[in-house]
Amino acid sequence: MRIPLAQPSITDLERSYVKEALDNVAISGTAEHVARFEKALAQRLKMPHAIAVANGTVALEAVLRALNIGIGDEVIVPALTFVSPAAMVKAVGAEPVFADITPENWTISGYEIERVRTRRTKAVIAVDIFGHPANYDWLSESQLPVIEDAAEAHGALYKGKPCGSFGIAATFSFHANKVITTGEGGAVLTRDKALAERIRLLKNHAMRPERPYHHEDYGHNWRLSNLPAAIGLGQVERWNELVEGRKIVQRAYDLFLPEEVMRQPVSRWATPSCWMTVVAHPKRDQIVAGLRAKGIDARAIWTALVDLPIYADGVRHETSSYPHSRWVSRYAFLLPTWHAMPLEYVEEICDEIGKLI
Numbered sequence: 001m002r003i004p005l006a007q008p009s010i011t012d013l014e015r016s017y018v019k020e021a022l023d024n025v026a027i028s029g030t031a032e033h034v035a036r037f038e039k040a041l042a043q044r045l046k047m048p049h050a051i052a053v054a055n056g057t058v059a060l061e062a063v064l065r066a067l068n069i070g071i072g073d074e075v076i077v078p079a080l081t082f083v084s085p086a087a088m089v090k091a092v093g094a095e096p097v098f099a100d101i102t103p104e105n106w107t108i109s110g111y112e113i114e115r116v117r118t119r120r121t122k123a124v125i126a127v128d129i130f131g132h133p134a135n136y137d138w139l140s141e142s143q144l145p146v147i148e149d150a151a152e153a154h155g156a157l158y159k160g161k162p163c164g165s166f167g168i169a170a171t172f173s174f175h176a177n178k179v180i181t182t183g184e185g186g187a188v189l190t191r192d193k194a195l196a197e198r199i200r201l202l203k204n205h206a207m208r209p210e211r212p213y214h215h216e217d218y219g220h221n222w223r224l225s226n227l228p229a230a231i232g233l234g235q236v237e238r239w240n241e242l243v244e245g246r247k248i249v250q251r252a253y254d255l256f257l258p259e260e261v262m263r264q265p266v267s268r269w270a271t272p273s274c275w276m277t278v279v280a281h282p283k284r285d286q287i288v289a290g291l292r293a294k295g296i297d298a299r300a301i302w303t304a305l306v307d308l309p310i311y312a313d314g315v316r317h318e319t320s321s322y323p324h325s326r327w328v329s330r331y332a333f334l335l336p337t338w339h340a341m342p343l344e345y346v347e348e349i350c351d352e353i354g355k356l357i
């Protein structure tokens, strides 16, 4: 592809931290930069605990396992999201039950949560979709424990407070196409000290440093290695620059895109960040095919999870036909977006879209 979907921004700052780690031959998941990365993240989010893990998917698994969610339990997940929340609920033996999104901003609908919850419901995973925060006041009305999946929302604010600080725990991804990246990586943020300690324990084979090879539970290896953590340290220091860079690109799209292309709706109380520019149009499939033929890596967004046969057990058709998740899934698409993406690319992509319409 001539114009990729995303491209990480790595500067001499990240390079200097990686060099430092290499020069110290400090490359494991228990080395110094991991702790420095965690501290920088916690400070940035004004949270007492940040735990670095191998990726954003296992960050969700870590929270679910630490909360002892498992066989016989249900966790409510939005019907429209990248697959990780649903897959990790399955991974711990519980059942992901789907709630539709709201057309107001494409995040999980509080109304739909009430319709699908049962006595078995143990938690809700709210996704800050494409960088738009979920409605956390509304979610707290449900009285259910909320896990915030902020994988797409570094730098976003809900009523002035940062995404990554809501619910009993929040998770980030630092995959190469995310706003802040370590290549592959993730983190859990929480105010709950006991939960943080339990995740730290499970992350390292349920083994305490003072008692090697004694395992007090069934643990895992969820550790992030020191080299990506060193990259992450530089990225967190560049947080505002990286968040603002994508917003500039998104604003340029907004300016150049034909008017009939629909933008993701934004709620008045939200200050979204931009993970990807996501738009919708009835001719989505022709537009995406046309752009791809020109070497532009535009992509149709995810299939609604309620339309994947493997997740059929969590579909509640007696209460919902998931119209909004299905509509967005059918018509929305991602446009190439990254920090310092040349605005000539944006103009070119918008011109092509104009011609394809």
Ligand SMILES: *Cc1c(COP(=O)(O)O)cnc(C)c1O
Binding pocket: 055, 056, 057, 058, 081, 082, 084, 085, 127, 149, 151, 152, 172, 173, 174, 175, 184, 185, 186
């Ligand atoms: C990217 C993403 C994840 C998964 O992150 P990985 O680091 O790729 O495992 C989870 N949830 C959402 C909503 C995402 O967009």
